[in-house]
Amino acid sequence: MTKNLVAYFSASGITKAVAQDLADAISADSYEIKPKVPYTNADLNWMDKNARSTIEMKDYNSRPEMIDDDFSVSDYDTIFLGFPIWWYIAPTIINTFLEKHNLENKKIILFATSGGSGFGKTVENLKKSVADSAQIIQGNLFNNHPTKLELKKWADSVL
DSSP, X not given: OOOEEEEEOOSSSHHHHHHHHHHHHHTOEEEEOOBSSOOOTTTTOTTOTTSHHHHHXXXXXXXXXXXXXXXXXXXXXXXXXXXXXXXXXXXXXXXXXXHHSOOTTOEEEEEEEOSSOOOTTHHHHHHTTSOTTOEEEEEEEESSOOOHXXXXXXXXXXX
């Protein structure tokens, strides 16, 4: 029997709500990817060239620090990885998470929340942060908050 994890980063709470509902719907464990320095509203102002998120997203090599904990993904076969879409890709803290963990032979199914932009080059960018044996699958983009039943049906379709 496979063991599933829902790992997620949420700056405003929208992705967190979807991730928690997904974890409940598929009876999976959940893990919140937390930045060492939380994002403020000013940090998330994508219209400000000097905002923290703008600066991080302009530099692919940016790796915001995560809160250091002893969490391990070794017990999980499949990881549903959720995040908001920033500048048509995942926030670089997702790369931090991927590079921190040994994801060899793991199935990583992406899901994202967005106000309107798509996955863009998300999969391509994230593949650079995992072992070749890890499988990254572009999952679903949720522009509206799906029901638990909708999340369950979607998860069952990609497992």
